[in-house]
Amino acid sequence: MMREEDLSEKDRELLTRAQKGLPLSATPFEDLGEELGVDGDEVIERLKKLKEGQLIRRIGGVFDSKKMGWESTLLAAKVPEDKFYEVAEQINEHQGVTHNYRRDYDYNMWFTLSVGPDKDLQEEIEKLEEKTGYEFLQLPKKKKYKLGVKLDLSAEGEK
Amino acid sequence: MMNLDDKDKRLISILQEDIPLESRPFRKIGEQIGLDEEEVVERIKKMSDNGILKRLAPLLHHRKAGFEANGMIVWQVPRDREDETGLRLSQYDEVSHCYLRETGPGWKYNLYSMVHAESEDELEKRVKEMAEEIQPEDHAILRSTEELKKTSLKYFNSL
Numbered sequence: 001m002m003r004e005e006d007l008s009e010k011d012r013e014l015l016t017r018a019q020k021g022l023p024l025s026a027t028p029f030e031d032l033g034e035e036l037g038v039d040g041d042e043v044i045e046r047l048k049k050l051k052e053g054q055l056i057r058r059i060g061g062v063f064d065s066k067k068m069g070w071e072s073t074l075l076a077a078k079v080p081e082d083k084f085y086e087v088a089e090q091i092n093e094h095q096g097v098t099h100n101y102r103r104d105y106d107y108n109m110w111f112t113l114s115v116g117p118d119k120d121l122q123e124e125i126e127k128l129e130e131k132t133g134y135e136f137l138q139l140p141k142k143k144k145y146k147l148g149v150k151l152d153l154s155a156e157g158e159k
Numbered sequence: 160m161m162n163l164d165d166k167d168k169r170l171i172s173i174l175q176e177d178i179p180l181e182s183r184p185f186r187k188i189g190e191q192i193g194l195d196e197e198e199v200v201e202r203i204k205k206m207s208d209n210g211i212l213k214r215l216a217p218l219l220h221h222r223k224a225g226f227e228a229n230g231m232i233v234w235q236v237p238r239d240r241e242d243e244t245g246l247r248l249s250q251y252d253e254v255s256h257c258y259l260r261e262t263g264p265g266w267k268y269n270l271y272s273m274v275h276a277e278s279e280d281e282l283e284k285r286v287k288e289m290a291e292e293i294q295p296e297d298h299a300i301l302r303s304t305e306e307l308k309k310t311s312l313k314y315f316n317s318l
Contacts, residue, residue, distance in 0.1 A: 004219075021214030024204050026185055026196050028215070044180050047217065051180075057220045061174030062213040065312060068163070068171075072312075074260065092308045102305035103231070107266075110231075110301070114312050137266050143242075143259035146249035146272075 002053030010038075014046055015056075069117030072096075075125065075136040076107040084108070087132050094128060107137060163211075166192055168315040170202055171211075175314055178215065228282040229275045232289075233268035235297040241269060244293050248272045253285055267297065 007015070013036060023031040029047070030040030050056045065072070079087045084102075091097055091111055096119075100111035113128070115121050129135055163171070169192045178184045185203070186196040194202070206212035236244045241259055248270065249257045256273040274289075276282035283300070290298055 015217060015219070018217050019219070021216050024200065024207055024215065026200050027182060028184065029180075030182060040182055044182065048180050050217070054220060056217045058177055059180065059215075059217045060177050061171070061215050062218070063171065063175065063314065064210055064213055065314075067209070067211045068314065070312070070314075088307045095313075097308060098310050098312050100307035100309075101303040102307060103301040104304050105299065105301045109307070110303075111308070116314070137263045139260040139263060139266070141258050141260055143245065145242075145245035145257040145259070146254060147256055 002050070002055045004055070006053075007055070011046055011050060014038075014043065015050070018047070065114065070114055071121040072112055072114035073121060073125075073138055073140040074110065074112055075138060076111075077109045077132070077134045077136050078107050079109050079134060087134065090132050091128060094124070096124065166194060167202060167206070170194075170199065171206075172313075172315040174203075174212070174215065175311075227277060228279045229273060230282055230286070230300045230302045232272050232274050232286055233299050233301060234270040234272070234293070234295040235267045236270050236293070236295050244295070245270055247293055248289065251285075251289065268299070270295075 014032075017036060018032060022028040025031050027040065029043040033040045033043040036043075047056065047059060051059065077087070077091075088100060088102075088109065091109070092100055094113065096114045096116075098112050098114060100109065102108055103110050113121070113124060115124050125136060125138065170188070173188055173191065179187050181187065183196065185199040189196050189199040192199075203212065203215070207214075234244070234248075245257055245259055248254050249272075251274075253274050253276060254272045255275060256271075258271045259269060260271055262269050274282060274286060276285050286298070286300055
């Protein structure tokens with residue numbers, strides 16, 4: 001498995017540029033290569049290798065779920081140990097549950113629920129509460145101050 | 160919210176996975192949904208203009224060496240210091256995510272930050288330093304001790 005430390009200078013340059021977004025044209029890799037002074041085939045080959053090396057997880061679209069009518073929230077529940085996995089399974093069965101973690105706190109189950117434009121978030125929460133028999137703490141997001149980190153790979157340490 | 164027709168939805172369901180690594184990726188995608196290459200590119204551009212598509216890009220596996228411990232830190236901060244504190248926390252390199260959320264019955268914490276460190280001891284030390292600087296009314300470290308579910312949100316997969 002490749003690590004960020006193993007990247008060549010050319011790969012770093014390519015990834016740093018590509019992470020900002022491929023050109024939206026019929027020939028995105030060729031156009032990206034043109035900006036970097038390499039041909040399109042080389043861009044494709046390098047990206048393939050980085051994907052095989054599992055440094056790249058996916059090359060595709062990043063969407064704004066809110067703009068497409070998706071709603072989501074963080075939820076937390078206090079579940080007794082003898083019911084823990086049963087409740088986890090009931091919650092995880094819901095397609096809109098994307099993350100669920102056990103945390104070492106009195107609220108010990110923390111999960112996110114997202115629903116599309118054809119569904120009502122509050123209704124789905126209530127259905128899940130009924131199914132599990134537990135009331136959830138609802139913690140919808142009010143503001144984002146920082147969301148993940150895009151890595152600047154072009155020159156280590158330089159910002 | 161933008162109106163998406165069935166072709167847009169199918170296009171989104173394809174783009175949320177991987178785009179083909181070849182010189183004319185959108186020609187191939189078009190064949191799958193009955194659009195020519197030009198129409199695919201036009202629709203992608205429109206989604207980008209509308210902000211529905213943030214970007215087409217490689218997404219990396221984050222595997223930075225040495226960051227083994229992480230915790231969700233919840234902070235209770237007075238209303239009039241929410242923004243100031245959220246922005247301050249975001250400046251720490253160890254903080255990957257920082258959000259403001261609603262409080263709930265019996266739940267007073269309003270700021271959330273994911274903090275990464277080299278070890279559990281280091282995590283506690285860093286959180287202590289942060290607390291000394293931002294002076295919250297209260298805070299707690301919620302470590303994840305078990306991953307119960309982790310997937311990504313899937314759009315329009317039923318089509």
